[in-house]
Amino acid sequence: MNPAATSSSLPEVAQPVLDVRSLSASYGHVEALRSVDISVGRGELVAVLGPNGAGKSTLLRAIMGLIPNHGEVLFQGNALTRRKPGAAATKGVVLVPEGRGIFGPMTVLENLELGAYSVGRDKKEVERRLTSVFGLFPRLKERFKQTAGSMSGGEQQMVAVGRAMMADPKVLLLDEPSLGLAPRVTGEILDTLGALSQSGLPVILVEQKAPLALQLACRAYLLSLGRIVATINPREVKSHDELAQYYFA
Amino acid sequence: MDNISLVLQSLISGISIGCVYGLIGIGFCVIYNASGIVNFAQGAFVMIGGMATSVLMTDFQLPYAAAAIGAIIIAGIVGAAVERLVVRPLWNRNVAIFVxxxxxxxxxxxxxRMAYILVGDQPKTLPPVSDLPPMMLGGVAVNIQSLWILASSLIIIAALNVFFKTSRTGKAMRAVSINAEAAVLQGIPVSRMLTLAFVISAMLGAIAGILLTPTQYTAFNVGVPFAISGFIAAIIGGFGRPLGAFIGGIALGVIQSMAILELGAGFKNVAALSLLLLFLFFRPSGLLGSTR
Known part of the structure; x- marks a missing residue:
């Protein structure tokens, strides 16, 4: 295999639901993201890979408007960039941040209810979404009264993903969902993400454990020093060595 | 009156004033939890509570309850103004918290100073909420106003607890206090929650001022001493812990009362500041542990 900048036979890109064009972001004078283009369509799970400090988390934070950025983020054809933080979430672009960002002292139920904050006071809709999330993660139903911070890492990740699903996302972004989790639990979480993607939900998965992400992804972007350096067709990557060639090319 | 009766009377008086310190301390906690800011304008809201009620009763002839509600609303508006005009512009520029x-x-x-210009420097007071004579409990005369303060404080604490535990807005405010960025990601309007924290805090301060004024007096410059007492209450309880601030307020009130009884009025502040120093030296996270 010749690890060129882009895989030779990438599957056809579905009509993008989220289309990121020339997105750049800086921390002070340090440019952390340089003119990045990525997109995700309905039913796609795309992975963003790269070493530590490549700009993966920055990319997700810039999409969500959590850090100053320039460029375009089109969601269903409409621009999101430079909107105030939180605007993306209310539109249906939902991020599960690195470290999960759960509200530790609050109960599982309260965490999930807050995921549906944008629903307002429509209790029936919140109930409907709760039922759906409990279907996805039955363990959360068993422990809905427990404070989220007292749960295991895997269960906390379920709370984080469940809370994101309570927002009825149109696009789901996940930042390192496997961080600090046992392999079995990671597998469980990723299987759920795969199922969600197959049900039509566009997913952008930032992941350090590239082999795991490539098992699920239909396309992967390799980020290095804030730039996309390769777009990979996971089916063309047959071994760890081939993947390593992308990293070192 | 024998010694035990004096001690019990001082205890009741201390609990009563301590409840008020507790309410002021809770005001500190609500803003601190939402933003990390220690709001030293908290004493101004206590002053507004007493002063505005007095002015509305005397100059506008409003009945007691209407004047009190009016004063609480005025304090809430001033609280929102402090957040919008003073804190928010600095917040948006990401300045350091201490600024x-x-x-x-x-x-x-x-x-x-605005209160001084508008109302003058003459102290004002409010009539007791009821005209009933002190109630005798086993030889101890209990001022009815003290019972009003105690009952009102407990009702307010219970109402706040219900608000923060069960309402959608209360839960959102708690979420902001735990992790503001994660709250933003849920679509919670964090800046609106900050304004609301200032409004709630200002209203609590005003209620404290209304409850206190019949037992003491109020004037344009009473805010700072009460703010210091509320601040000490919050530190004793564990900064950011509303229940802790209430318990801390009662502890502070009781210790001040006992110091006055045993050592004289001049030792009131000595006792308060000594208690503060003891906590800062030996238990800086307070009784319940601070939230940050």
């Missing part, structure tokens, strides 16, 4: 804390101190001085 915002100093700005609230400046706001305290501005509000105090």
């Amino acid at each position: 915002m804390i100093l700005a609230t101190l400046a706001a305290q001085i501005v509000i105090e």
Whole structure:
């Protein structure tokens, strides 16, 4: 295999639901993201890979408007960039941040209810979404009264993903969902993400454990020093060595 | 009156004033949890509570309850103004927290001076909520106003607890206090929650002022001493812990009362500051542990 900048036979890109064009972001004078283009369509799970400090988390934070950025983020054809933080979430672009960002002292139920904050006071809709999330993660139903911070890492990740699903996302972004989790639990979480993607939900998965992400992804972007350096067709990557060639090319 | 009766009377008086310190301390906690800011304009809201009620009763002839409600609303509006005009512009510029804390101190001085210009420097007071004579409990005369303070404080604590535990907005405010960025990601309007924290805090301060004024007096410059007492209450309880601030307020009130009884009125502040130093030296996280 010749690890060129882009895989030779990438599957056809579905009509993008989220289309990121020339997105750049800086921390002070340090440019952390340089003119990045990525997109995700309905039913796609795309992975963003790269070493530590490549700009993966920055990319997700810039999409969500959590850090100053320039460029375009089109969601269903409409621009999101430079909107105030939180605007993306209310539109249906939902991020599960690195470290999960759960509200530790609050109960599982309260965490999930807050995921549906944008629903307002429509209790029936919140109930409907709760039922759906409990279907996805039955363990959360068993422990809905427990404070989220007292749960295991895997269960906390379920709370984080469940809370994101309570927002009825149109696009789901996940930042390192496997961080600090046992392999079995990671597998469980990723299987759920795969199922969600197959049900039509566009997913952008930032992941350090590239082999795991490539098992699920239909396309992967390799980020290095804030730039996309390769777009990979996971089916063309047959071994760890081939993947390593992308990293070192 | 024998010694035990004196001690019991001082205890009741201390609990009563301590409840008020507790309410002021809770005001500190609500803003601190939402923003990390220690709002030194908290004392101004206590002053507004007593002063505005007095002015509305005497100059506008409003009945007691209407004047009190009016004063609480005025304090809430001033609280929102402090957040919008003083804190928010600095917040949006990402300035250091201590700059915002100093700005609230400046706001305290501005509000105090505006009260002086508008109402003058004459002390004002309010009539007791009821005209009933002191109630005798086993030889101890209990001022009815003290019972009003105790009952009102407990009702307010219970109402706040229900608000923060069960309402959608209360839960959102708690979420902001735990992790503001994660709250933003849920679509929670964090800046609106900050304004609301200032409004709730100002209203609590005003209620404290209304409850206190019949037992003491109020004037344009009473805010700072009460703010210091509320601040000490919050530190004793564990900064950011509303229940802790209430317990801390009662502890502070009781210790002050006992110091006055045993050592004389001059030792009131000595006792309060000694208690503060003891906590800062030996248990800086307070009784319940601070939230940050």
